[in-house]
Amino acid sequence: MGNGSHRSPYRNQIFKASNQKNSIMSKGKQFKETRTKLIELSNVAKQMRQKERLDMTxxxxxxxxxxxxxxxxxxxxFAQWKELGYTILKGSKAFVIWGQPRTGNENKEETDTKRGEGEDDEYSFFPVCYLFSDKQVRKVEIAGVGAGKEIVLETNPDHSIDDIL
Known part of the structure; x- marks a missing residue:
């Protein structure tokens, strides 16, 4: 597993699922497409888990x-990084995974209309979750500027505070 040989049988499926063209579309349609890609990648992941006997979610x-x-x-x-005092780097793309399953307190008609047509029941109660990695964030510092005013400074290793002031 350490040499990357586990990827080769699935490379074409992964490439196809993750590189579909993104045309300009409504947010609803884009969300459905993102969810469809995630379902396809999840099915590949399930195959990998079964064939490679991986003990992973x-x-x-x-x-x-x-x-x-x-x-x-x-x-x-995004919200968790912000709470920790970080900002997402411009141009960063989120990693899409499954969020915590929804509870079954919605009535069935509402659930059926919200779920996309033909969507696998296995994934229907799992919302999409967008994550950013530690490689995609920058620490934000808050510096006091007298009389209760604050200014937010983004940390940049190429500049010091003296360059900004």
Whole structure:
């Protein structure tokens, strides 16, 4: 498993699922397409888990074996990174995984109309979750500027605070 040989039988399926053209479309249609891609990648991950006897969740397989995460070690949502004092780097693309399953308190008619046509029941109660890695964020510092005013400064290793002031 360490030499990357586990990827080769699935490379074409992964490439096809993750590289479909993204045309300009409504948010609803784009969301459905994102969800469809995630279902396809999840099915590949399930095949990998069965054939390779991996003791990992589908989300772990997506993040560790399918997506190119460039050695990232920590993943959080936008809101979680913001709460930790970080900002997402411009141009960063989220890693799409499955969120916590929804509870069954919606009535069946509402659920059926919200679910996309032909969507696998297996995934119907799982929302899509967008994560960013530790390689896609920058620490934000807050510096006091007298009289209760604050200014937010983004940390940039190429500049010091003296360059900004």
């Amino acid at each position: 589908i989300n772990e397989i997506l993040l560790k074996l399918i997506y190119n995460t460039n050695g990232a070690t920590e993943f959080n949502t």
